[in-house]
Amino acid sequence: MTKIEWKKTEPWYSTRKKARILTLPDQHYFLIDGLGDPNQADFAQRVQTLYPLSYAIRMSYRNDWEIDGYQEYTVYPLQGHWSIQEQYLNQTPMKKDYFKYTIGIKQPEFVTAAVAEKAKQRAAEKVDAALLKQVRFETIKGKQVSQILHVGPFDEEPVSFAKLEDYLKTEGYQRVSHEHDEIYLSDPRKTAPEKMKTILQVEIKLV
DSSP states (O other): OOOBOHHHHOGGGOOOOSOEEEEEOOEEEEEEEEESOTTSHHHHHHHHHHHHHHHHHHTGGGTTOOOTTOOOBOOOOEEEEEEEOGGGTTOSSOOGGGEEEEEEEEEOTTOOHHHHHHHHHHHGGGSOHHHHHHOEEEEEOOEEEEEEEEESOGGGHHHHHHHHHHHHHHHTEEESSSOEEEEEOSOTTTSOGGGOEEEEEEEEEEO
16 A cells, blocks of 8 residues: 655645745645634634544544545644634734634545545544534645745744745745645644744745
């Protein structure tokens, strides 16, 4: 069985520190939306809803579930798409309570809508029923992005975003919007804040 080595073959998961420009392909995800401060319990509960679904597929071959085209792989890292709730767009100072987000975990190409639905059924006993109803399986369309690796606490991300902005200016690009994506390569429960690794990613276009 050929193993999916996404850390080696999908460059948007690279820990390269310098800013870069990439074109993302269409990608499949389990997704759930949320509002407010990610440091609160509601965010953690939404994260905890996604992982059992992903592991149901990952461990399917050990649990009497044969999936067509299955390949062994490591579960992909958590990702987040971050923006501001519309009613707070002009509010200052900015507060984390104003955030609007979509968090997700990417799924391999062999995962279909039918497979995703069966994963939800198999994981139902492990997650909150109300939150499970909010999870959707969706294909996010490809786009051109620029990204940079941020090492350190989440609250220090503006320093890395400033570096990314400088890079885009020199390359003749600009951000499409103030929204951005984050890929969490570290587990905050097990990693010291100064060693946290987070990929910061923004959609771009030529100036």
